[in-house]
Amino acid sequence: MKKLMEYSRCVFLFLLLTITLVACSGGGGGTATGSGTVSGVVKDVATGTPLAGVTVSDGTSSTQTDASGQYALTRPAGSYTLTASATGYENSSRICSVVSGATTTLNLSLTAAHAAYVDYGTIPPAQQIPAASMNYIALAWNDLGMHCSQDDYSSFLILPPFNTLHVQVFKRGEGLVTSGITVSYAFPNKTNSALHTNFWNYSSQYQYRAKYGWNVTPNVGITGTPLAGTMTLDTNGLSYVATGIPLTPYDDNGTWDPYGAATITVTDTTSGATLVTTSVVAPISTELNCSNCHGTSNTFQNILQSHDKNSGTTLVADKANGILHLCSECHADNALGLPGKQGVKNLSLAMHGFHKDKVNVSANPLMPDCYNCHPGPRTNCLRGMMFHAGQECKDCHGDMNGMATSLTAGRQPWLQEPQCGSCHGAKHQENPNTLYRNSVLNNSPDSKMNGQIYCEGCHNSTHAEFTSTNPADNYIPQQLQGDNYWIWNCYVCHTDYMPMSMHN
Numbered sequence: 165m166k167k168l169m170e171y172s173r174c175v176f177l178f179l180l181l182t183i184t185l186v187a188c189s190g191g192g193g194g195t196a197t198g199s200g201t202v203s204g205v206v207k208d209v210a211t212g213t214p215l216a217g218v219t220v221s222d223g224t225s226s227t228q229t230d231a232s233g234q235y236a237l238t239r240p241a242g243s244y245t246l247t248a249s250a251t252g253y254e255n256s257s258r259i260c261s262v263v264s265g266a267t268t269t270l271n272l273s274l275t276a277a278h279a280a281y282v283d284y285g286t287i288p289p290a291q292q293i294p295a296a297s298m299n300y301i302a303l304a305w306n307d308l309g310m311h312c313s314q315d316d317y318s319s320f321l322i323l324p325p326f327n328t329l330h331v332q333v334f335k336r337g338e339g340l341v342t343s344g345i346t347v348s349y350a351f352p353n354k355t356n357s358a359l360h361t362n363f364w365n366y367s368s369q370y371q372y373r374a375k376y377g378w379n380v381t382p383n384v385g386i387t388g389t390p391l392a393g394t395m396t397l398d399t400n401g402l403s404y405v406a407t408g409i410p411l412t413p414y415d416d417n418g419t420w421d422p423y424g425a426a427t428i429t430v431t432d433t434t435s436g437a438t439l440v441t442t443s444v445v446a447p448i449s450t451e452l453n454c455s456n457c458h459g460t461s462n463t464f465q466n467i468l469q470s471h472d473k474n475s476g477t478t479l480v481a482d483k484a485n486g487i488l489h490l491c492s493e494c495h496a497d498n499a500l501g502l503p504g505k506q507g508v509k510n511l512s513l514a515m516h517g518f519h520k521d522k523v524n525v526s527a528n529p530l531m532p533d534c535y536n537c538h539p540g541p542r543t544n545c546l547r548g549m550m551f552h553a554g555q556e557c558k559d560c561h562g563d564m565n566g567m568a569t570s571l572t573a574g575r576q577p578w579l580q581e582p583q584c585g586s587c588h589g590a591k592h593q594e595n596p597n598t599l600y601r602n603s604v605l606n607n608s609p610d611s612k613m614n615g616q617i618y619c620e621g622c623h624n625s626t627h628a629e630f631t632s633t634n635p636a637d638n639y640i641p642q643q644l645q646g647d648n649y650w651i652w653n654c655y656v657c658h659t660d661y662m663p664m665s666m667h668n
């Protein structure tokens with residue numbers, strides 16, 4: 165069992181500290197010597213029932229939960245990875261700091277065990293996972309758990325319609341396929357975004373004087389990607405990708421659907437034969453509830469007025485003169501790769517820093533503050549495994565003050581984000597200095613498997629990690645494994661029996 169002390173890749177110490185404090189709250193003063201206690205309740209993630217007889221261990225010392233699910237472990241001060249295990253449940257590992265002379269709280273929520281590994285050579289086909297009868301399988305995912313855009317671009321632009329899908333194709337029993345195939349995507353219910361957003365009226369310079377500066381035709385995204393087409397290999401040469409698909413949260417018939425699914429079709433490039441098809445959600449929402457505070461009518465005009473009043477700009481007059489601005493013209497934004505103007509705060513710092521003492525509107529009791537501007541009580545973008553386990557935005561990102569503080573301290577917005585490893589430990593961490601979405605499994609059962617499979621391929625994107633509360637997100641584990649779990653079954657990609665664990 166590895167300890168946090170050996171977890172030497174804490175690049176963003178301030179961020180890690182915030183997370184550790186929140187994940188493992190309580191604590192207190194004390195020195196780095198002496199002993200402290202970590203205690204908490206272990207529950208069933210689905211029912212919330214406290215679980216008795218769960219073993220909680222740091223690899224050296226262990227204890228069991230009592231009849232009310234309580235455990236307590238006293239250890240020398242330091243950082244530990246605790247693993248909770250119980251019959252009928254998946255093991256779960258969490259990082260915790262033990263503070264000298266203090267009690268730290270660490271509650272755990274366990275997921276019921278999925279079926280055991282079985283040797284499909286010995287059981288009838290009807291009892292095998294669906295993938296066992298497929299020659300090719302495809303893992304597909306969206307890069308972020310949610311993309312945000314606007315319904316109306318006639319006043320300003322925060323972010324354009326933009327969505328990115330990845331697909332990895334495996335030939336069962338052989339491995340990853342990166343040549344000789346054509347991977348295409350299409351949205352059966354979303355074929356005409358121009359019906360639902362006025363982005364293309366303002367995107368280029370055709371119709372007005374100075375616009376947002378992307379010369380793209382309707383239904384083509386800012387990187388030239390259409391609503392349906394073929395995907396290309398990413399720069400790592402591992403997944404097929406379509407970057408910047410210009411989706412809206414509306415179906416062609418007007419239905420509000422922030423979780424619209426793409427059909428993915430993989431064909432043999434030479435013969436044209438279809439090898440495998442699947443379906444994957446491309447989440448997008450326009451539920452920026454600026455209207456909670458900036459007025460329900462003329463919301464964006466109100467924002468421009470407020471900006472001019474407070475920050476001495478002329479955004480209202482510019483708009484009247486037909487000049488529209490991207491916020492990132494002045495405020496640097498790594499989401500768009502735009503540098504902004506020297507001396508002006510980056511957009512994330514400007515937004516979270518300025519609003520940190522203004523979010524007195526409880527947008528959603530579950531996600532206070534953040535659902536004022538991030539989608540939102542209607543969209544419920546936080547819907548993955550950690551949502552089931554009761555984690556809120558602030559448990560990973562910090563609250564409004566925490567967001568502002570980390571950004572002021574130099575955190576690069578969009579490029580430095582929370583890490584799975586800071587809660588789950590070294591065995592389940594991202595690649596060094598790499599975002600979760602760009603990381604690949606490197607401690608797999610066999611070194612031949614390393615460096616090939618994206619974390620998101622098996623666990624799905626952040627905020628929507630399998631199991632998601634949104635059934636559409638769970639299509640792929642259902643298609644391949646017949647369950648809603650992360651990709652755990654070796655038979656999804658292999659044709660022989662290997663009773664080994666995935667992360668080693």
Ligand code: HEC
Nearest residue numbers: 256257588592593594604605617618619622652665666667
């Ligand atoms: C091939 C599929 C696959 C890939 C790729 C994969 N995982 Fe996992 N992951 C699993 C399985 C199966 C489990 C549960 C069993 C285990 O831990 O071995 C798991 C468990 C986890 C857990 C939960 C740990 C716990 O103890 O509660 C985390 C966190 C995690 N993985 C993160 C990652 C990260 C980060 C990456 C990429 C660096 C990644 N995984 C890549 C299949 C995968």
Ligand code: HEC
Nearest residue numbers: 187254255256258272273275549553559583584587600623
């Ligand atoms: C703020 C802490 C935190 C972070 C960060 C975090 N998780 Fe979790 N995760 C939890 C909690 C809490 C649970 C419920 C199990 C538990 O209590 O240990 C959980 C459970 C899981 C499980 C189910 C494990 C099982 O065996 O039951 C998976 C899989 C998982 N997380 C994957 C991830 C991935 C992937 C990431 C990064 C994108 C991540 N987690 C980031 C706190 C976190």
Ligand code: HEC
Nearest residue numbers: 452453454456457467470471474475522523524525536537
């Ligand atoms: C919880 C309430 C709340 C929400 C939600 C909210 N704002 Fe604000 N915002 C305020 C208040 C209060 C002010 C100050 C008003 C004033 O001084 O005129 C403000 C001011 C601003 C300013 C001017 C800043 C300056 O000093 O130049 C901008 C720009 C702004 N908001 C953008 C937004 C955007 C964009 C959204 C939605 C994504 C949003 N706000 C959502 C409360 C809110």
Ligand code: HEC
Nearest residue numbers: 320471475477489490491493494507508509514515517518
């Ligand atoms: C023409 C340049 C320009 C544009 C365009 C612009 N801003 Fe600003 N903004 C500024 C300047 C200058 C300030 C004050 C100095 C600073 O915050 O760095 C400011 C301040 C702010 C603040 C208050 C920050 C604080 O801490 O007081 C917020 C919030 C803000 N802008 C949001 C936005 C949003 C949202 C947009 C797009 C709707 C936008 N800005 C467009 C130049 C601009």
Ligand code: HEC
Nearest residue numbers: 497499511512515519533534536537557561563564577578
């Ligand atoms: C007043 C509106 C507003 C509120 C409230 C708000 N956000 Fe944001 N947030 C934004 C906007 C606008 C962006 C997009 C900025 C950009 O394009 O760079 C953003 C971007 C982000 C990002 C990506 C950039 C980065 O800094 O890494 C994160 C993470 C984030 N928000 C987290 C949160 C969390 C967590 C909360 C609640 C504690 C929250 N936000 C509350 C408006 C808000």
Ligand code: HEC
Nearest residue numbers: 308309534538546550555556557560581582599600601626
């Ligand atoms: C379990 C931890 C966890 C929780 C809870 C969580 N996030 Fe995140 N968030 C992450 C991670 C990890 C990333 C970086 C993902 C990546 O690799 O791009 C991220 C990234 C983001 C981003 C940047 C865009 C992106 O996806 O990369 C925004 C915005 C954001 N989160 C907002 C929120 C909001 C708002 C909430 C609550 C509704 C929330 N997050 C809850 C872990 C979490």
Ligand code: HEC
Nearest residue numbers: 338339340609610612613616653654656657662664665666
């Ligand atoms: C998402 C697909 C995927 C899943 C799921 C998967 N593997 Fe693999 N595995 C691969 C790939 C790709 C290779 C590399 C094949 C090559 O290039 O030789 C590989 C190679 C291996 C090898 C090397 C020998 C061989 O057969 O090529 C072993 C052993 C192995 N995997 C074990 C496992 C075990 C055990 C599990 C379940 C815990 C598992 N794999 C789940 C994709 C997968």
